[in-house]
Amino acid sequence: SQQGEEDPQALSIQEGENATMNCSYKTSINNLQWYRQNSGRGLVHLILIRSNEREKHSGRLRVTLDTSKKSSSLLITASRAADTASYFCATDDSMEYGNKLVFGAGTILRVKS
Amino acid sequence: DAGVIQSPRHEVTEMGQEVTLRCKPISGHNSLFWYRQTMMRGLELLIYFNNNVPIDDSGMPEDRFSAKMPNASFSTLKIQPSEPRDSAVYFCASTPGQGGGTEAFFGQGTRLTVV
Numbered sequence: 001s002q003q004g005e006e007d008p009q010a011l012s013i014q015e016g017e018n019a020t021m022n023c024s025y026k027t028s029i030n031n032l033q034w035y036r037q038n039s040g041r042g043l044v045h046l047i048l049i050r051s052n053e054r055e056k057h058s059g060r061l062r063v064t065l066d067t068s069k070k071s072s073s074l075l076i077t078a079s080r081a082a083d084t085a086s087y088f089c090a091t092d093d094s095m096e097y098g099n100k101l102v103f104g105a106g107t108i109l110r111v112k113s
Numbered sequence: 114d115a116g117v118i119q120s121p122r123h124e125v126t127e128m129g130q131e132v133t134l135r136c137k138p139i140s141g142h143n144s145l146f147w148y149r150q151t152m153m154r155g156l157e158l159l160i161y162f163n164n165n166v167p168i169d170d171s172g173m174p175e176d177r178f179s180a181k182m183p184n185a186s187f188s189t190l191k192i193q194p195s196e197p198r199d200s201a202v203y204f205c206a207s208t209p210g211q212g213g214g215t216e217a218f219f220g221q222g223t224r225l226t227v228v
């Protein structure tokens with residue numbers, strides 16, 4: 001079952017513009033992670049934000065988390081053509097024996113040069 | 114480390130045949146996950162192991178699917194008998210620690226086509 005739901009499903013922007021993707025989830029979490037997937041490849045971890053954090057930055061990435069609304073957003077600033085990929089949020093339904101990562105449906109980002 | 118290694122990268126098989134997918138996690142990682150990705154259903158968690166023990170297999174679709182982790186460096190996902198609706202990309206991922214909060218490292222996936 002999928003925990004996170006991203007929107008939009010697809011996003012097309014011009015190089016240099018900012019891209020914002022949103023993720024909503026249903027149950028309480030320990031942390032939320034964002035991943036990127038290039039076509040035909042495995043997922044690559046981008047950033048993790050814990051439930052007691054509200055915002056986190058990594059290079060051109062900015063992630064926010066609002067646990068009261070059960071939502072998160074990923075902002076990519078000054079986008080590049082190389083950012084074209086699918087982006088997924090994953091919630092950590094941590095259990096006693098390790099983290100259980102459940103992924104959303106993803107947002108397909110296309111950056112036009 | 115070479116990362117999570119999956120084999121084969123591509124598999125084409127006929128309906129009814131047995132299919133075995135293989136995964137070698139990153140050395141030292143304690144948790145291993147099997148996911149299935151399709152256009153219709155997205156990325157589904159099938160099963161995950163912690164310290165070689167299956168913790169949650171609630172995502173395994175049917176009894177035709179089984180997974181094992183005989184040791185810390187090897188896991189298999191078997192489908193017997195295979196059906197066309199099993200066609201998908203199957204990913205294996207591993208994480209370094211138990212207790213939550215660590216990033217998952219994914220293999221390149223196995224693209225399975227059942228004809």
